Amino acid sequence: MLILQGIIDGILIGGLYALMGAGLTLVFGVMEIINFAQGILVILGAFLSYSLVRATHIDPFVTILITIPAMFLLGYGVYYLLIARLKRDRVIMSLLVMFAVAQVIEGVLDIAYGGTLVQIHASYVDTSLRFGSINIPLVYLYAFILSAVLMGCIYVILYKTKFGRALRATTQNPAAAQLVGIDVHRVSAATLGIGVGLAAAGGMLYGMTASFNPASSYDLISRLLVIVILGGFGSVGGAMAAAIIMVVIEDVVAVTWSPVWGQTMFYLVLVAVLLFRQQGIFGKQIARAQ
Amino acid sequence: MKVRQRVERAIAPPVKRRWASVAGASLLTVSLLAAGGGASLAGASTKSAKGLSGEVKVGASVSLSGDFSATGVTTKQGYQAWADWQNAHGGILGKKVHMTFLSDGSSPTQVVTNYQKLITINHVTFVVGPYSTLLTKPSSVIANRYHKAMVEGIGGGPSVFAQGLTNVFDVSAAALAQMVSFAKWIPTAYKPQKVAFAAITTPFSDPMVTQVRKILKSKGFTVTTIDIYPLETTDFSPIAATIENSGAKIIVLGTQPPDGYALIQAFAQAHYTVTAIIEASGPDQGSSFVQAVGQTNTTGVMWPATWYPGAPGYAAKTLVSIMTKQFHIKKTTISANVAEAFSAGQVLAEAVNHIKTTTNKKLISYMHSKNAKFKSVQGNVCFTKLGMNPCAQPYVFQWQHGSQVAVLPATKPGVVKIMNPKPKWGTGTAG
Numbered sequence: 001m002l003i004l005q006g007i008i009d010g011i012l013i014g015g016l017y018a019l020m021g022a023g024l025t026l027v028f029g030v031m032e033i034i035n036f037a038q039g040i041l042v043i044l045g046a047f048l049s050y051s052l053v054r055a056t057h058i059d060p061f062v063t064i065l066i067t068i069p070a071m072f073l074l075g076y077g078v079y080y081l082l083i084a085r086l087k088r089d090r091v092i093m094s095l096l097v098m099f100a101v102a103q104v105i106e107g108v109l110d111i112a113y114g115g116t117l118v119q120i121h122a123s124y125v126d127t128s129l130r131f132g133s134i135n136i137p138l139v140y141l142y143a144f145i146l147s148a149v150l151m152g153c154i155y156v157i158l159y160k161t162k163f164g165r166a167l168r169a170t171t172q173n174p175a176a177a178q179l180v181g182i183d184v185h186r187v188s189a190a191t192l193g194i195g196v197g198l199a200a201a202g203g204m205l206y207g208m209t210a211s212f213n214p215a216s217s218y219d220l221i222s223r224l225l226v227i228v229i230l231g232g233f234g235s236v237g238g239a240m241a242a243a244i245i246m247v248v249i250e251d252v253v254a255v256t257w258s259p260v261w262g263q264t265m266f267y268l269v270l271v272a273v274l275l276f277r278q279q280g281i282f283g284k285q286i287a288r289a290q
Numbered sequence: 291m292k293v294r295q296r297v298e299r300a301i302a303p304p305v306k307r308r309w310a311s312v313a314g315a316s317l318l319t320v321s322l323l324a325a326g327g328g329a330s331l332a333g334a335s336t337k338s339a340k341g342l343s344g345e346v347k348v349g350a351s352v353s354l355s356g357d358f359s360a361t362g363v364t365t366k367q368g369y370q371a372w373a374d375w376q377n378a379h380g381g382i383l384g385k386k387v388h389m390t391f392l393s394d395g396s397s398p399t400q401v402v403t404n405y406q407k408l409i410t411i412n413h414v415t416f417v418v419g420p421y422s423t424l425l426t427k428p429s430s431v432i433a434n435r436y437h438k439a440m441v442e443g444i445g446g447g448p449s450v451f452a453q454g455l456t457n458v459f460d461v462s463a464a465a466l467a468q469m470v471s472f473a474k475w476i477p478t479a480y481k482p483q484k485v486a487f488a489a490i491t492t493p494f495s496d497p498m499v500t501q502v503r504k505i506l507k508s509k510g511f512t513v514t515t516i517d518i519y520p521l522e523t524t525d526f527s528p529i530a531a532t533i534e535n536s537g538a539k540i541i542v543l544g545t546q547p548p549d550g551y552a553l554i555q556a557f558a559q560a561h562y563t564v565t566a567i568i569e570a571s572g573p574d575q576g577s578s579f580v581q582a583v584g585q586t587n588t589t590g591v592m593w594p595a596t597w598y599p600g601a602p603g604y605a606a607k608t609l610v611s612i613m614t615k616q617f618h619i620k621k622t623t624i625s626a627n628v629a630e631a632f633s634a635g636q637v638l639a640e641a642v643n644h645i646k647t648t649t650n651k652k653l654i655s656y657m658h659s660k661n662a663k664f665k666s667v668q669g670n671v672c673f674t675k676l677g678m679n680p681c682a683q684p685y686v687f688q689w690q691h692g693s694q695v696a697v698l699p700a701t702k703p704g705v706v707k708i709m710n711p712k713p714k715w716g717t718g719t720a721g
Contacts, residue, residue, distance in 0.1 A: 115359030254528030
């Protein structure tokens with residue numbers, strides 16, 4: 001039963017990590033940028049939802065109607081203000097730029113909120129469903145459902161819309177996409193916007209399941225990078241599968257053996273997979289035609 | 291490659307170089323300021339002190355970012371509050387106390403750099419300790435290298451004293467002593483049964499829990515779960531699930547605030563009824579704890595400390611007054627770290643004012659002498675050869691109806707009746 005509990009917890013929490021990692025992998029797919037700011041953007045999303053709940057007493061899930069568009073604009077703006085202006089060594093420079101963006105956001109959050117740990121509260125945070133000895137916290141269940149819905153939306157955008165075709169074309173070959181009339185900059189800006197918007201939703205969910213402060217981003221980004229690398233950079237589905245696989249393995253090892261080995265196993269699985277598939281489980285051998 | 295460069299150039303928007311330079315410089319500047327860690331200096335002059343001439347510089351490294359940022363902030367508040375109080379009471383040797391803070395990002399590497407900088411560049415006369423045993427251990431070595439005393443209140447893990455340094459002085463109760471009164475109380479209230487233990491791998495929390503385990507095992511209690519988890523853990527549900535599965539009703543947790551909050555929330559979500567629960571840290575964080583776990587889930591939760599907002603210690607009322615007026619923190623929600631840092635400052639000042647010199651060598655020698663006894667907001671202070679405080683009286687506190695009260699040892703004045711068994715989660719009433 002303990003193993004089953006570990007599997008259920010792993011799937012539910014894995015869904016949350018998948019949502020947070022989806023933005024990271026999407027941005028890399030289109031722009032070849034490793035968005036080091038994704039961790040702190042998740043925390044920014046959490047703080048925005050936290051503030052809205054405190055100020056208006058609305059349900060935390062409603063706050064994403066405001067925070068997703070707001071953070072979409074932030075991502076869109078960051079692209080045009082910073083990323084698009086990089087002329088040389090764009091991949092390396094953008095990595096540094098996003099690191100600087102992360103530092104700025106962390107500094108602003110430190111000033112605004114201090115280091116005190118906070119958590120987003122709702123009436124159902126302490127409630128859970130009970131099936132025999134299996135316990136399913138409602139907040140994890142809701143988080144998983146929202147993650148699945150948003151991931152579904154991303155799928156629809158990617159595969160059922162004109163913008164999605166443009167985005168996929170840009171992922172495959174930005175130069176060729178430009179030559180056939182796709183506004184690569186607009187697609188890239190929108191992609192960064194979507195990635196940051198997903199961080200807003202992920203942040204709200206993270207803030208309901210754990211206490212957080214600006215420093216919480218460091219533990220997050222390392223886990224998100226592992227998930228995205230394992231799933232294959234650029235693969236949204238891969239991120240989802242990798243997140244669930246990784247967290248299930250971690251939780252099952254933690255409940256059956258030790259939490260220390262649960263954490264270690266998280267990284268051992270990454271090493272093992274990369275020994276045999278450098279492109280990750282779902283990544284393509286050649287990510288992009290140059 | 292050339293084709294790609296041409297295409298990239300064609301699709302790149304025009305760049306206004308001057309704007310880019312300004313933006314880049316601004317971004318760099320803001321990011322350096324925002325980083326808050328490493329070399330960024332945060333000098334903090336305290337409130338004006340009438341009648342004081344000259345100043346005594348006291349340096350501290352505080353964790354304003356990273357894993358200990360929540361408690362690092364309260365540590366800094368404690369030192370600031372002490373400096374203000376000390377300046378209002380004649381300063382040190384008639385000179386104004388000037389605190390110099392550096393942020394260490396919770397890094398054992400950065401804390402070493404910070405204390406070196408405080409001593410060799412900022413030329414502070416005295417240093418006081420950082421937050422946690424993890425950071426106190428390396429920083430005390432640096433202080434020792436420069437023959438500085440390190441008076442501290444939040445680094446009482448055995449590994450600090452195991453170094454054999456003679457310049458470390460911990461004004462709080464040592465880690466091993468913190469939960470002893472709880473461990474001794476359990477056999478008086480419960481028959482031998484299963485007890486679940488879990489602790490984060492820090493040099494403070496882990497030994498504290500180990501000590502309780504030893505005592506309870508010797509009294510016939512059974513250890514069902516020993517979960518040790520790393521500092522980086524973000525998902526605490528497997529730990530909570532393992533404890534729930536053990537069926538233990540007495541739970542001893544060596545936590546830091548984030549995991550302390552998360553585990554209580556997990557037990558509350560699962561409606562896992564326990565009769566007694568104690569956490570090393572988390573419940574002591576006042577409003578932060580209440581906000582994180584919810585008011586009704588706080589009732590009955592215990593933690594060890596040497597101070598609480600109603601404690602009768604020296605200048606304790608003044609400390610509460612400073613915290614409520616200057617830092618706008620409610621009395622019932624003041625963190626114990628504030629008092630621990632405040633005490634370190636008090637003891638330092640008392641010692642220096644007694645020897646009437648700022649020479650660290652004489653200070654160290656005096657603090658080790660048999661007749662050196664001090665008063666602090668946490669109670670009496672004296673030191674062993676290794677800098678532990680055997681005069682400290684560690685209490686166990688409990689949240690009762692929204693307030694923090696001392697419940698153990700039961701024979702001490704000011705201690706109220708322990709709430710036993712702990713009420714079900716979510717049924718505690720707001721205070």
